[in-house]
Every structure is written in C-alpha cells, then in structure tokens.
Amino acid sequence: MRLVLAIAAILSTSAAFAAALPPPPDPTAANLTPAQIQTRAQDACLITQAKLMNVTREDVRGPCACYAQRTVRSMSKTELANFRATGYFDDATRQKALGFIDQCKLKRPF
Secondary structure, three states: OHHHHHHHHHHHHHHHHHOOOOOOOOOHOOOOOHHHHHHHHHHHHHHHHHHHHHOOOOHHHHHHHHHHHHHHEEEEEEEHHHHHHOOOOOOHHHHHHHHHHOOOOOOOOO
C-alpha cells in the first residue's frame, strides 16, 4: 500500500512539474513578420474566445482583431525575437496581452 501511495505521489508531482514547463519551441515561428505574428494571435484568439464565450468565431472577430493588433504593436524588438525563437508570447508580452484582452472586451482564458 505504501508503495502504491509513493508511486502516486511521484506521478502527481511529475505531472505538476511537466505542466509548469513551457511548450517546446515552434520552428515555424523563426521568420515571422509582425503581421504574421498578429495573424497567429488573432487566429488563436478566435478559436479560444468562441469556445469560452460560446459564440461563433465571426462574433469575436472584431474584439480578437483589437487584441492581436494591440498586443503585437506593443511588443519590443526583444519580445518579437523571443516569439520568433519560441513561437509563443514571453512573460512580459503575456502581461500586456492580458490587459488587451480586458480592453477589447474578451474573456480571460483562466
């Protein structure tokens, strides 16, 4: 019984640790222009927000365009380089993006 509990504790700790790790880098992001990054952000927003709000993608097209445009325009050269290296927003960009989710009247995904 102790062995089973010990294994369960190790597995749950491992799963929690794995969930805290960033996703693997996306090599397709390496040469994206700011406009292409904006398109990716908007596409992800459309998918996520349509599910969160239980509406069609068309219903959130304007707010998602607002979010993507403001987020990418706010990114520094370093933040753009970080996106190109990984394929996702770094912590600084994520903080800005959360503010734009609120400003553009979208739902936070958590």
